Amino acid sequence: MAAASPPSDWQVGKTLSESFDHLLTSGIASDVTFIIGEERNRISAHKLVLLSRSPVFYAMLEGPMADKGEITIPDISADTFKLFLRYLYTDKIDLTDRNVVPVFNVARKYCVDILVSLCEEFLSKNLTAESACVFLEQAYIFVADSLQEECLRYIVENATVVLRSVTFTDLSLDCVTSITESDDLKVTERSVYEAVIRWAEEECSRRNIEASAENKRDVLGDTLYTVRYLHIDEDFLLGRICSDKILKAEDVIDIVNHNRNHNPSIPEKLNTKRRLVIPQRFHRNGPVTTDIFWNRTPVDEAISFKSSVDVYLFGFGSLFSSPEQGNVNLKVFEEDECLVEATKQRALPRPDTQNMGDVVLDIPIKIHAGKTYTILERSHNQVNHYFEKGITKVTHQHITIEFSNSPRSKQSNIRMGHIPYLLLSG
Incomplete structure (x- = not known):
């Protein structure tokens, strides 16, 4: 932002927030320059504002390891960084479905905890079947426990739709497991099985390996056994699941033997507890x-x-x-x-x-x-x-x-x- 020649009375009639916003947009008295994103946009700012709002900026600008000259930040887009700076200067931000995740990431990176809370609140109030998995993944990456809980609560209540969503297959395995292991998941075991198999197929594609039964079993690991097979109808077990050949033959034998012969002996990995399905x-x-x-x-x-x-x-x-x-x-x-x-x-x-x-x-x-x-x-x-x-x-x-x-x-x-x-x- 190149310094302009502002009128000498630009401060008149403005609140503190409005005056700081003018300083940011005009570049008056700026004393630090950032090179932002892959396009290397130059954005000017004021050290006093930055170090007063963020401990990370304080370390960057005033600590013993302070950066000298221009500061390059390649992993943030210019639009997101401008939104973030405007919040630091004015305490105002217009969060949307499109910008909330990148702003949340920046707020976490620079330890601006109030903005983190605002993003978490926005996310928890605007969850949908498609966005819940996206937000859960972000919450997991940044250890945002309250947001994780809100996302999981929404997913559990809307499991039928969420497990069929495209974004479910984009989750990390840890996030998939956090969903499928829940005792409160309001969906049938058939739907849980179909969801984890869809995820496994996408994971094989991401790894550029064949989506064979063995590879799908390998990428799922123990998550395969978060499905409660003992509560799946036998037609589906002996039909779809057996034909998929992902669940091992000895597991199928144990399940059938348990259900038909009431055999109490069952491997620990086969969860016997029925989920709380609320129709x-x-x-x-x-x-x-x-x-x-x-x-x-x-x-x-x-x-x-x-x-x-x-x-x-x-x-x-x-x-x-x-x-x-x-x-x-x-x-x-x-x-x-x-x-x-x-x-x-x-x-x-x-x-x-x-x-x-x-x-x-x-x-x-x-x-x-x-x-x-x-x-x-x-x-x-x-x-x-x-x-x-x-x-x-x-x-x-x-x-x-x-x-x-x-x-x-x-x-x-x-x-x-x-x-x-x-x-x-x-």
Whole structure:
């Protein structure tokens, strides 16, 4: 920044921040020059401001190892360095999704802790499925513990989408492991397995090696065993996983032997703990109303549905009218085959869903994309509540559910009735 010939009264009417901003942009009385980035842009500044804001600049400019003459900083872009300097001069900065990571890196490099905190706060408030992994990697590199925790919290809650994102495969192995080892990861083990295999394929590409089963096993190391194989459905285990040949044959034998023969002996590397998977509610109901003539005698209420992708059915919502939740008989059909028949108790309603309770299956059912499934329930007690203005298509994240009428139903249909929502997880 070349020194200009400013008017002699440029300070009049300006705050301290505004005056310092003018000094920076005009170059008046500058006494240090930086050569910035690959393009070697020259940027002038003032030692007094820099050493008063950063202990690193103090060591560079006034310490026993102080640099003399121009200072070259090749690893920061000119735009980022100008933003950073303006913050040092004015305490103001306009953070965006595009600039926050490079500014965060510079703030960490020069130990400007307040700016680091501002960046961490911005990042934690603006996490998305694509950005969460990028920010997690930065937090890991710079040991930003609070940001790491925020990123992991977001990823755990939105695991279905994050694990399918492009940025997941760009993570370091340590960051991948910090995600896949979490007991709170809200996703099925099938999705965890598919995610780590996608990562392994990308890592082989980065290393310029063949994406063979052996190489994928090698690049994953112990992270391969953060998948909870004991809780993967056997069709997927004996189909996809066996055909991939990444998991060793003896591991597959141990898993099958444990599940089929209830053999308690299992290698320590095979984690037996089930993750805390919290399914999402896919509501199809409009407003709930009551009518003493509705369902005076309990009858079969049913609804059919299809999913756009493979998911797991954990249960469904059930309406009731009496303070006691009561029990329901239920059946779940895949096309015309009955997969489950049971008697279950409704759970207590949540504050936002009065007169509705969850009916949770003992074992989640895998729902195959494109197939028609039907849920049928019959209450043990009279239910006068029902909903109107039903929704035929519901989308949450990457999952779309389309409802249709079932010939098994006596009263409920896509427009009104019972079974107000499904409990699903991708």
